[in-house]
Amino acid sequence: MSTADPGDAALRRFLADPAHLTLDLRTATARAAKALGLRHAVVYLVDIQQRRLVPQTAVAPTLPVDDSLAGWAYRTQSLRVEESATGGGITAWFPLLDGAERLGVLAVDETSLTASSLSRGRALASLLAMVITSRRLYEDSFVRHTRTERMRLPAELLRALLPPRTIGDGNVVSTAVLEPAYEIGGDAFDHALTDTTLHVAVLDAMGHDLASGLTSTVALAACRNARRTGLNLPELVRSVDEALSSWLPDKFCTAVVAQLDLVTGVLRWVNCGHPAPILIRDERLLIDAMERDPDPPMGLPSLLTSQARRTHELALKPGDRVLMYTDGVVEARTREAKLLGLERFAYYVIRATAGGELAPESLRRLIHSILDTQEGKLRDDATLLMFEWRPPPKAGPAHPRPLRPG
Template identity: 90%
Template sequence: MTRAPSGGTEAPPGRTARRAGWDGRCQAAGHRSRRGGLSTGGDEVSTSDSDDAGLRSFLADPAHLTLDLRTATARCVKALGLRHAVVYLVDLQQRHLVPQTAVAPSVPVDGSPAGWAYRTQSLRVEESGTGGGITAWFPLLDGAERLGVLALCETALTASSLTRGRALASLLAMVITSKRLYEDSFVRRTRTERMTLPAEMLRALLPPRTIGNGNVVSTAVLEPAYEIGGDAFDHALTETTLHVAVLDAMGHDLASGLTTTVSLAACRNARRTGADLPELVRSVDEALSSWLPDKFCTSVIAQLDLVTGVLRWANCGHPAPILIRDQRLVIDAMERDADPPMGMPSLLSPHARRTHEISLEPGDRVLMYTDGVVEARTREAKLLGLERFADYVIRATAGGELAPESLRRLIHSILAMQEGRLRDDATLLMFEWRPPS
């Protein structure tokens, strides 16, 4: 039986958690015992400064920049005076944690100590079910983005080894973020299906699932993960503003993917030149009209002032965003008459585009989505509809979870209702304004 310390997670500072043996996952990964700086045989041994010197030497050597992840992990573990560690990355749909640096089975995100560390972004400690060793699960984070977890396997844990484990997790997260941009091995190991060409094209353009700073966090999911055609999301931060967008192009083929690609590029190009919201939307209209005059794209594009909480948005033929305050849906808070979709339809309209504005309160969450979400069907073959969808949102966000975890649970609930297959692309983007008190 596995067991965690009371409080579920972390060994208290200054107290040594003593066990005699190894975690089964570490044995499967071929761990060999080594002394130096950790408790052995139940006696605590202090870690010498030479371990820090080893890490400094490793980082100062330019050769480490070209090491593969497995070798880099092993050398960092040795330099820090630790025993053994395994990197797990989450799959595309956030259902499994897949080992990257050892031969070991995948671990489910739901119902496992490793998954608990991933879901809560917190340390989790467990005893081995075979042999009595200790495994500490550290979340791997790239800023606000959840990459996976790090399993640190020890016979005993001390405050020092936990601190070094956190340092190792931070260092490896940076290594992974850098290498996965050009090493396809990360992509292959975290996919469970073959991806279609339109989906491959759009996935290459999407930002990280989650971004954030001390004032805000924005997170998004997109399904079906391997067959998307016209849906996309975008979010980015400046010193003062969160920029977000959800897009849905006409059709479900490569042409719709091209429409979304042009829209995303035009949106980013205008944003990066300092364009205000009306000018930004106009840039997308003109780009689609020039390059794809027979195509159009619906969208909600928004800008949140991180200091004041003022949210400005434009609705281009898209479902209205949902405002969640105090874990309750604020009915019609952001319901406005929509303007025409982006592209040629807007240029033919006699009316200028409108910009809407609302003041958020600390802790407010705003959910943006595409119509594929509310057009999903229940098991009784009925449309999900906005009312049922709102109920799903409230239940998914009512547990006090972090925004990325709430959104992960929400999309999985919708997929389960659809028996894992959606009739249309479904994109969800949720951001939470949480300024310092």
């Protein structure tokens, strides 16, 4: 006969009380932790460049993602435990996840860890991840905690329209990064899921000013509108062409727009004057696998030609990763003042994806390795989007049991 946990009643009272819906994050964390019978808990949110974990209290210090146990929990999306920095107890670091999106970590301090306290810590992390996700769209305190410098207006315009950095389900994960984080002008990305399809797009509007950002936002909005209407890929791209030619006839952008069938692994894409995506298979870079003659950029130039948009297809294998990028990546320079180029870029990709690490972490390390050779300064916007198709293994054929003689 099971006995109800005495903390369950306190948690139910907390969740049932409508007053908790208006609490700030720090107060909500403290009250939820108390309701769960935990001694102390602190939320750390990752900054926009994924280099620091910023605590939601003035007492705790900011922690580096690359050189701390908290950062290890963030990077690996797994529990990590250490002796409490204040002494006399244990700190457990739980990843804060909104689906596939990494929000930060939760620190839970206890005198000792038990199976019950670990279970309660995971429950608190899940609860707070939902609170953060629901509130960060309208509470500026979250934005302020995740920025380390002032953002320029074109970047503010674009980031208001961008989706979460990482999305995914049991079949696929898609993740993206943009740099320079506070000064992007015309680069943008989009990804979304339905029950059967992953939709992705990477765009690069010409220029590096507010007009460039406006071009990308119109293209993103037109792309989403067509996608949500149920248009197929050629019709979707045509809708973006018409939107740009109608509203911004003197502007255009390059792009790759793609759709992945989550059941069959068939990838279909249209390349509108953009660098070709790269296929990563078995930790090897197949640079030419998606190389095709590009169509004209999105916008008025495409409407002035009689050539219809071409849709390309490729059958992916389980575990394949596809990397889409803007030309600011390969146009970055090494410390020797040489262009990074596709060959050196390929080396970074192989190094970042080696070791079987998660796709979001591979991309985070990749963009940081490129930035570190630039001393944090890029000549142009650099956007990376990578998705990995990882369908569940198919069940083998059933073998009938032999009949016993009887």
